[in-house]
Amino acid sequence: MDDQTRLEIEAAAFRRLQQHLMQDRPDVQNIDLMNLGGFCRNCLSRWMQEAAADKGIEMSKEDAREAYYGMPFNEWKAKHQTEASPEAQTAFQKSHS
Numbered sequence: 748m749d750d751q752t753r754l755e756i757e758a759a760a761f762r763r764l765q766q767h768l769m770q771d772r773p774d775v776q777n778i779d780l781m782n783l784g785g786f787c788r789n790c791l792s793r794w795m796q797e798a799a800a801d802k803g804i805e806m807s808k809e810d811a812r813e814a815y816y817g818m819p820f821n822e823w824k825a826k827h828q829t830e831a832s833p834e835a836q837t838a839f840q841k842s843h844s
Contacts, residue, residue: 773827782838
């Protein structure tokens with residue numbers, strides 16, 4: 748497989764993951780993703796920001812989140828984010844201390 752084809756396949760897989768998390772499963776909370784997988788949608792947006800920086804493109808945290816979420820982050824939160832349960836918060840503290 749040549750490098751361009753690999754790049755296109757990786758990009759398609761990323762877009763599919765993004766679609767899955769944003770459209771197919773917006774009910775899955777970021778804290779649950781963090782507790783189970785060690786990353787969440789915000790991590791993915793930060794990785795986009797870091798990849799842009801690697802290419803010399805300046806992207807703010809807010810711009811990266813809007814690019815990933817497809818809307819301003821505050822709008823996403825209002826539509827989809829719920830208050831984390833005490834159990835989820837405790838699990839997060841244990842796994843990220």
